[in-house]
Every structure is written in C-alpha cells, then in structure tokens.
Amino acid sequence: MDLQQMRYVVAVAETRNFTRAAERCYVVQSSLSHRIAGLERELGVRLFARSSRRVELTAAGEAFVARAREALAAADRAVAEASAASGVVRGRLVVGVIVTTAAVDVPEVLQRYRARHPEVRVMLRSGRSDELAAAIRRGDVDIAFLGLPEGDQPSGVESVVLDHDEHVLVVAAGHRLAGAARVGLREIAEETFVDFVAGTPARAQSDQAFAAAGLVRDVAYEAGVVELITRLVARGLGVALLPSAFIRPLAARDPGLALVPVADGPRRVEYLAWSRFPPSPATRAMLDVLGVAGARA
Structure with a gap:
C-alpha cells in the first residue's frame, strides 16, 4: 500500500x-x-x-x-x-468565507498572502457560518471568516473577534420609510420581509432580535444570496435587515435602494476562526498576515 x-x-x-x-x-x-x-x-x-x-x-x-x-x-x-x-511555506490553505464578510477585504488579504507565500495553493470556499465552523472541525477548511448573532460564539474552534456591526433596514428608494432618520422594530414589524433561509446564522440575527422584542414578522421571500435579496427589495417586494458595513457600499452604487438605521435592530459579530489543533504552516502564515498572535504551533 x-x-x-x-x-x-x-x-x-x-x-x-x-x-x-x-x-x-x-x-x-x-x-x-x-x-x-x-x-x-x-x-x-x-x-x-x-x-x-x-x-x-x-x-x-x-x-x-x-x-x-x-x-x-x-x-x-x-x-x-x-x-x-527551511523557511519556505508550502502546502494548501482552504479559506472559508460568508458572503457578507465586511470586517476585512478578503481579496486584498489573499493578494498579500500570495505575495508572501506564492508556493501555497489557496482555495476559497463560500458557505454559512455554521457550515464553515463544522468544516473547520472536520479538517476540510483551515481558516474562515464568520458572522454570528451578538452573544453567539463559534463552537469547537479557535476564534478572535474581528468586528461588531449592527443591521440597517434596506428598502426600495420609493418606500414610505426611505429617508427616515431612524426606525424601531415595532414600526417595521408589519412589513413584508426578504431574508436569508430559515435556520441559518444570517437569518437568526434578525429572528432573535424580533423575538427579543416580542414581535412576529412575515418573511415572504427567502434567498441564499444577498444579490437576490437586494434585487427583490429594489422591486418593492419587501424590506430587509442586513449588516451595515456590508450593505452600505452596495447601496451607495444602487439608486434603487435606501438604508434606514434601526434603533433596536439585530447586531452581529464577525469572527476569524481556525482549528483547535495546532495550525499548519500555511494557516499560521495566514494568521500572521491578518495580525493574529498567539496561535499554537
């Protein structure tokens, strides 16, 4: 053999x-x-x-x-x-990323990593935060950028907090709330919502906020990608709650969307996560590029 x-x-x-x-x-x-x-x-x-x-x-x-x-x-x-x-980092690095990552510029990070370690084969995988954390535990992903509701933490992996963020209300430019200075969850609970698929960490962020406020909302449209969510909103089919750091640059380029701050809206935390087992040289090199100290060798 x-x-x-x-x-x-x-x-x-x-x-x-x-x-x-x-x-x-x-x-x-x-x-x-x-x-x-x-x-x-x-x-x-x-x-x-x-x-x-x-x-x-x-x-x-x-x-x-x-x-x-x-x-x-x-x-x-x-x-x-x-x-x-011998001073040369080789091997493979599998990087997981959620579609709404905003704490870091992932392409820029990968560019810097490649410049320092050109002999490492880097593979990028997109997925849900819970799926990527599970993939790290299985050894299928080396390091990942995750987003979880405030108060939740990635389980079974090493992690550091990259950023805290709050959601904003995303509405069509002609919506009655477009231009409002600020709204509360109770003011928008009767709206029709567009959101991520039920059961995902991205959806849980909004579900938990409404539940904590004792409110029930109608999610008529579920989508797995942000692009579809924003297109549905721009057509006036519903409103959405999305992380502000992620959606602001997109909305600035789309005249069909308007953003409204939410006083008691969902909050999320972005994490960098990797295995609890000693990281590979390629993973340690990525942690170094990201300025994360204290990874076990």
Whole structure:
C-alpha cells in the first residue's frame, strides 16, 4: 500500500466515478483502476460497489477512506512542516468565507498572502457560518471568516473577534420609510420581509432580535444570496435587515435602494476562526498576515 493508492481511492470516493477520479489525479483510468484493484486484493475486501451506472463505497470502503484522508493529511503536513523549517511555506490553505464578510477585504488579504507565500495553493470556499465552523472541525477548511448573532460564539474552534456591526433596514428608494432618520422594530414589524433561509446564522440575527422584542414578522421571500435579496427589495417586494458595513457600499452604487438605521435592530459579530489543533504552516502564515498572535504551533 502506498500514498498514491490512497489518493486514488479518495478521489473515486469523492467523485463517485472512476473516469473523473482519473482526470483529477492526472492518470489514465486503466492505471487508476488497476492500482485500486491491487489494493483491494492486498486488503482482502472490496472498497467500492460498482455497477454500470454508479460507484458507491462499501462499509469497508467508508472505514478505509476515513483513515486514508487522515494519512494523506498527515503526509501533506509532514512535507509542509519540513518546508517551513527551511523557511519556505508550502502546502494548501482552504479559506472559508460568508458572503457578507465586511470586517476585512478578503481579496486584498489573499493578494498579500500570495505575495508572501506564492508556493501555497489557496482555495476559497463560500458557505454559512455554521457550515464553515463544522468544516473547520472536520479538517476540510483551515481558516474562515464568520458572522454570528451578538452573544453567539463559534463552537469547537479557535476564534478572535474581528468586528461588531449592527443591521440597517434596506428598502426600495420609493418606500414610505426611505429617508427616515431612524426606525424601531415595532414600526417595521408589519412589513413584508426578504431574508436569508430559515435556520441559518444570517437569518437568526434578525429572528432573535424580533423575538427579543416580542414581535412576529412575515418573511415572504427567502434567498441564499444577498444579490437576490437586494434585487427583490429594489422591486418593492419587501424590506430587509442586513449588516451595515456590508450593505452600505452596495447601496451607495444602487439608486434603487435606501438604508434606514434601526434603533433596536439585530447586531452581529464577525469572527476569524481556525482549528483547535495546532495550525499548519500555511494557516499560521495566514494568521500572521491578518495580525493574529498567539496561535499554537
């Protein structure tokens, strides 16, 4: 058994297809299939259940892949640590980011990181704060920018606070509240709302604020991306509550939107999060770029 066989098995497990796995590994399919078949003979078990239409992991395959991923990660980590000891940071860095990140300019941070560490392969993944925190715990994401309701903290990860922010009301330019100096939740509770999908941290920020005020609102439109939320608002289909630091630059470029401060509106905290396990050299390098001290080696 060798690491390359493990990489082939993991690639098939993730793509559920021998052809796509071979393409990912830059090898002909016959060679990949031959190496996996040899590994199965060595182990004395079938790792995959094959049919003409699909490939599925067997129970033995599920158990093998879990440990194979750990072995490959350890091997990659050994190479990265050896390179770091010689003064060169190599390896891979997976950065998670929520779509409403505003505490840092993510592209600018990645540009600075790349200038300092050009041999690190950086991958960017977008997602919900809870999903990204879970991905850090699993080891699928190295570091992430999160946003949570005030009072909540990322669980099971190391984290530092990047910024505190409050939401503003986003309305169409012709809305009756456009131009108001300030509103309260009770004044807008009867409005039709556009918001993120129920159950997400982004949605919880507003839900918790209304619940704390003893108010119920009507969320008629749910969306997973801010662009759709603001387009619906601009069409007059509803109003929205969004983090001020994120939405102000967008609203300044969109004459169809108006922003109104909310006296008792939702508040959120932006965090930088990473694994509680000692960070990789590539992760430590990103923490250094971000000016975060005290990460365990």
